[in-house]
Amino acid sequence: MAAATCSVAVLLGGCGTAPAHLIKAPLKDLVLTLSEIPYPGFVVEHGSSSAGYYSNQRTAGKNGGLLRKLQSAGREEGYEADFNRSQSPQQAVGPVVIESSASIYRSATGAGQGLRLVGAQALAAGGTAVSTGKVGDQALGFMEVRQFEGTSYEAYIVAWRQANVVAAIQVEGNAATLDIQYAISLATIQQRQLVSH
Incomplete structure (x- = not known):
């Protein structure tokens, strides 16, 4: 479930006026840690192919046009931390996958x-824009729906900019028990990391 949209988050940025300062903290300090996740049963997803550092090349994959756009935008690097819980999505209330990322x-x-x-890219992949409220200097939200073995799964992405850092939270789980508020509450926690640097 995570593989379909994991790379969307690590591209992220925002627009607005020039900030008074630039954030230069280590990327790992700008994403969620396990202790900050307020939902029970989550663990760090060890061995996740979508976690870790994202160079522009890794982010773009084989898309040369995207690579040039990232370089032109001045994207330096990104980082993603992935968390999951062993509960079945059919039994879990709320998210079963959480992805937290930041790009400088x-x-x-x-x-x-x-x-x-x-x-x-999110809209082209079939995402639907959703409201996020105020997070950072500017925020975007998207929802994607998938079917798997008779169950509807949803993914919500909240992406926002704080100064020169773009952060994102993606949550995935059973459509019957998941909504954008899970992603917004986690984004609010991660935003505290950004404003403290």
Whole structure:
């Protein structure tokens, strides 16, 4: 379930006026840690192919056009931390997968270019735009629905910009028990990390 949309989050950026300062903290300090997840049963997803550092090359894959756009936007690098719980999505209330990411750009303007790319890609992949409320300097939200063995699964993505950093939370789980508020509450926790640097 996580593989379909995991790379969307690590591209992210936002737009707006130039910030008073640029965030230069280590990327791992800008994503959620296990102790910050308020839902029971989550563990770090060891061996996840989507976790870790994301160079522009890894983010773009074989898409040369996307690679050029990331480089032009001044994206330096991204990082993603993945968490899951062993409960079946049919039995779990709320998310069963959480992905937390952050990408650093050389400027807030460049991060704005990155967010526009993410929005276009999420919509092209079948995502539906959803409201996120106020998170950071600018935020976007998306929902995707999938079917697996007779169960509807949803993924919610909240992406936002704080200064020159773009962060994202993606939650996935059973459509019957999942909504955007899970992603927004986690984004609010991660946003505290960004404003503290």
